Amino acid sequence: MRRLVAIAAAIAVLSACEREDREFRPPPVGTEAEAPVTLSSIAPGTGPAERPGEMGQAYEENAYHLSEGKRLFTWFNCKGCHANGGGGSGPALMDDSWIYGGALLNVVQTIREGRPNGMPSFRGKIPEEQIMQIAAYVRSMERQVPQDAAPGRNDDLMPRPSEHRLPARPAVPGGTVPPSGQAPQ
Amino acid sequence: MRCCRPALVALPLTLTGCTGWQSSLDPQGPQADTLATMFWVFTAILALVWLLTMAALFLSLRRARAERAGPLVLEPQAERSMTRAVSAAVAFTAAIVIALTVVSYAAQRALFSSHEAPLTLLVKGHQWWWEVTYEDGQPSRRFTTANEIHVPVGQPVLIKLQSSDVIHSFWVPSLAGKMDIVPGRENRLVIEASKDGIFRGQCAEFCGWQHAHMAIAVVAHPAEEFERWRENQISAAEPPDDPLRKRGMEIFLSRPCVMCHQIRGTPAAGKVAPDLTHVGSRLHIAAGTLPNSRGNLAAWITDPQGIKPGAHMPLMKLAGDEIEPLTRYLEGLR
Known part of the structure; x- marks a missing residue:
């Protein structure tokens, strides 16, 4: 009997070996029209503003997509303005304040359409799936993603711990526009 | 004889695999020649050693044993001849090992003696492709291409190997041995093609999912044809007309x-x-x-x-x- 239990336990242990599948063809993302995103909390009429949906969960819980996002963050030179998340001529990404909303789809919208005062639009230049990967990675800088999926290794020297070692913090919508991002007076 | 016939048929068939555009047994340049020579010297000597050992084993198994007077009786005559035989075998083994070490050392010396060449390339391994930059004193004559190296026949080419991500290994068997590409350092290798042709190389260090699809072609041209190719590669792309x-x-x-x-x-x-x-x-x-x-x-x-x-x-x-x-x-x- 004891032996049977041991064998069953060994088999159960083996089942933990596969953490996740790498999806080389990422889950399809609907066209922009299918993903309405609220850009501002101010809305006409009396109804409450539309909230961003829960789409993209699959991207945030998958270590492969997050690591791809991390690679693309460098490849597409997001670092040029946002540095390694600490901010430079662009706002910091690793803090908990989000000028245009901290939900995944807000970040997607920011990358796809651009924002005033410098954030360029990458519409048509970055495939939708890759935008989702980058946005998911941006959220992982603030540990908005599960710890076991967040990237756990930096190839270069980094000014901060790798993403999976950061403390999880809930996103605070709103935030302030840094002086560098404000329109000239 | 009957039992060996399939083997006799199969052996030449396996040897046909030794030629072609990616084979260290079909060397096409001095570096690959050095390696192939070393390979055959090792193979011949070690094959001879193996045959002699097997023959000795076989003979000793077949030899009739002389009757001994008793288990504790010493036989000085037999002991002495046995000591002589064992000493000779040890001396012979040591001599062979030292000789092979010298052969190997001499081959290494020949391969890595020179890091000077008229043409210098920077080959960078990426997951899963090769970036090739032709260096030149004049910055305007420097250019980058991918997955294909063109070299002039009969001229040594210095290849600087760098990696952008993980460890790769540059291996064009017909022209040279493997050289690992390690992130953060630059390894150097000299290759030379002694006749024109296309030689295939590939990454020889597992580097991820598509390691098997990380090949590089080395195309060796006569010098003037190579110059023509280089001039064409230096020029920018022509704008389309239709x-x-x-x-x-x-x-x-x-x-x-x-x-x-x-x-x-x-x-x-x-x-x-x-x-x-x-x-x-x-x-x-x-x-x-x-x-x-x-x-x-x-x-x-x-x-x-x-x-x-x-x-x-x-x-x-x-x-x-x-x-x-x-x-x-x-x-x-x-």
């Missing part, structure tokens, strides 16, 4: 292609994917995965993840009528 190819260029520049790839002579200046300035002149696409043809280009652009799962080329969802102009444009980049 409307279909013009449309292809517009598609290239307005789609995700432009984020990663470079075509000199256009605003496309991405550095993280293969340079496509003269992609039409290459033998293969996707690092030796497919022969270069318009159909294969279309297949690669339409479904890169089906052909090379895990490659960094994304699925782009181009419209059906965008494929033809785009592939015509790329095909014409010669």
